[in-house]
Amino acid sequence: MAHFKFDNLLTEMTRLDAPLTSGPPMRFNRKSSSGLGLSPRPVRTPGLTPTFPDSGHAVKSPTSARTPGKSPARLPVPQHRGRWKTPSKTPNKSSQHQHDRFIPNRTNSDFDMAGFTLTRPEGEEDEEVQSPTKVEYQKQLGAAMNIPENAKILSYKENKPKPAVGHANNLQVIYSKTKALGPNQVHKRIIPKVPERILDAPELLDDYYLNLLDWSSTNQMSVALGPAIYIWDASSGRIVQLMSTAVPNEYMSAVKWIQQGTILGVGTSQGEVELWDVPTEKKIRSMGGHAARVGSLSWNSHILTSGSRSGAIHHHDVRVANHNVGILNNHTQDVCGLAWSPDGKMLASGGNDNVLNIWSNVLGSDVSPLLTLTHHQAAVKALAWCPWQHNIMASGGGTADRHIRLWNAQSGCPLTCIDAKSQVCSVLFNQHHNELISGHGFSQNQLTIWRYPDLSKITDLEGHKARVLNLAMSPDCTMVASAAADETIRIWNCFAVDKRKKSSSVKPTGQPETIMLKSSRIR
Template sequence: MSSSVFYCYCHGGTDGIDSEYDGVADTCAAIKRTPSRANISSTYSSRKRRRVSVASLDLGRDLATPLTPETPIEETNADRFVTVRMSTSLPLNMTPRTNRIAKAFGLVDDRVLSPTDSPSPSSIPSLRSLLRRSASGLFSTSRTASLLSAKANLGTRKHFVMALDGPGISTDLFASPMAWSHANCIGVAFKYDVYFQNLESRAIVHLCRSSLSDGMVHSIDWGGETKPHRLALGTKAGVVRVMDSEKRMQTVEWVNDGHGMGGMHWNGDVLAVGRAGGNVTLFDVRMRAEITKIVGHKRRVHGVKWSTDGRHLATGDDGGIVHVWDHRACDLLTNDDKHVRMKHKGPVKALSWSPWQHDLLATGGGSPDGEIHIWNTRKTAPSSEPMHTISLQTAITSLHWSPHCKELLSTHGSSWTVPQSNVHSASQVSALSTENSLVVHSYPSCEQIVNVKGHSAPVGHSCISPDGCSIFTVSPVEETIKMFRVWSAPDGKGKNEGGDMTLKSTIR
């Protein structure tokens, strides 16, 4: 098209045409003109000439002009998935020929690409919302609770599977009067006596009785997986004994060192014992005396817990101080130039190390703290803060990580938040809902996924089963011990355990 326009404009005019038709030979011989395509201009109709002249726009000059910043950019409300032609688009529908080409390629089909700059306000937004809803429905998948999670176990059956009467159990909420062995025996201390029940045979055995001079039994703990029949007990006067539940006899006794009793926990043959004076004493069953003493606390040590790999020992005292002791280095990791890194605003008894991440520690504070702190002990610094904080405004008496999924269970005592009116704040509602309850939190979101009211009075202590699926809780005021199925094992072990233990019995 452009070549025909070029030859049309280069023609000499009417004078050249007349001289050619007059037949002047010498002029033709001297010039020897090249025949022009304009010679066949008679074949072009007037309509064709008009079309060529219209199409001879100087597109190069128009398109070469840059857009200045003052040039407004048109914005439309059309859907982003359908292109809209701007005002600077090429005039593709200027001639019948370009119309035919555009229609052949579907560029001017009203059904495909002929959007308008002023869409109807009712149809386009509704269509857009429908498209977005349908797209979101494709990407959103309905999440179902894992069969291992507490939501699929305790959340569906919010009731205990076993109940035991516990008259005479210690009313001290900082005592640890109950433990669950790897031989599936539940041991409980009642004042001066220690009993245990085999949950498979249902046999109840009276293990031992402490003297009046030794005081009532304050804490007990079973040996680990390698020594499931070994039980340690400590009295309020500070006497520590180790008993063999199979032979029903005492194997070793460590004399009173003049300090009262706190918490205790086994690590192989080594037993860590918290004292009322603030020290933590380490005993070895193969020796008749203590092997070392950890100095760092100034008040009674309520919580004592070894990590799952046995490399670190966490301790919490009545003043809210938490220390972590490195067994290999025989030194504290949390005390740098008398600056304690891990603190609560209330007494700390609840401690739990993660079984699937050895440096993850959960600590819980009593009144007036009511918070769960989750620490990474590898990243503690003099000014470090906990990785996560869960505020519950209720005394936290024990903590347990699930070995099968990333969930944390906490047991609670009474709440100190007393509502003054019928209109409760958010913190008051949260405190009242967790009072005397078992609460399961997901990790790392720390969301509350299950909340079960376990007792009508504060939960003083709890222990986890050897398969990591069930929890025994004790309420000293209610004088009741209850077993709850919280999680499930991946391989289904112990799935039917406790299924027929819905009867109510007494442990002594």
């Protein structure tokens, strides 16, 4: 008989069109029976009347003999005669089956433990509560990150707070803070890409081995244009023709101001070195001795050093009649670069023989160079000494080399090297921003600003239509003048110290002012 009962039970459970005969009553039935809602209309269902287990009341259930139609008037709803009450705060075992979900006894909750759990800092957990695997993982992670066992890593937006006097921190707290950026990184320096002024310089010779531009300590710029020398006063804008030669095919090949004063040294294509007093526009003296044109000049106090196309370097003491106090013969070709160190202890010379020589301040003849550097693969014209480190110098090579190199002049050790991608014609240091600026030839004919000492490029200044032959720094080290083979001199305000001060010469439209440097009557 047991298998027949099981079969009937299975049949009742798998019928989909029969009403529910077991389980708790519907919610609205519980409300109606408890007096909280309207009582539904009673539904008479034929069949047996089973008894509810605990209450002793009878619940009518539909019989399995009759199947309702496809569209019944009302679905049968199981009911019971017992009254459902609102659960009390402390339910008993006999009424637990009447609830849809379990509600714990809140009066017995441990509020102290709950409050400690909620207010405990995140991540603070006893090792007894953690699993052994998690504890071991945290120890290995700390060892891999070089963090002590009892250390805490905190992150602050500002500097870490100072501990109290006499405080001893046993946790060995490690503070991690974002590195504060420097003033140049927070507020990036704005470098104008348009020159402040453009000076027209006709008959400027397109010769890589000449040095035709210089800026004095009195804020006067000198430039050699063919057979003449012109002076431009940057303070007043006045242009003066200092001199002009009447000898056919003769031209001015180099100009250099004394460090402090108004004396200008001039090299000629005839191998002579002249001294001019600019305020009076008079020639002081003429010093000979070279067998070829003088393409480079450099002052060291009262000593004027000149380099010629023959490869010879002469020292001239301008105070005495016998001016020639030393001759240096080590270069085999044109000496196109000369530069005395700021302290006057060393002289750098570069030539068309791809050699860079470092000389000690020893006057006389038959003197050997202190260092001979042959790293460049082209003519070495661009030379500059670092103003804040007197033993550091920069050099640049020609078309076949295209490299800018930093040297330790005392040991001859190369420090940094960068490929400039074009001919290096001139290079200068700037002490306000610890940077370098270089003038280049083909293909962009640009000026490039480099960061010292890694020589990372900062920006390019473009505008010249031909290669930049010479650069000159203003006496306040804020502006740079560039003379190019396109017969123009452009003045760039690229090292301004105070960004709020703007030059009144800048046009509102961004177009630079053009000035004729050479007078029309001379032209």
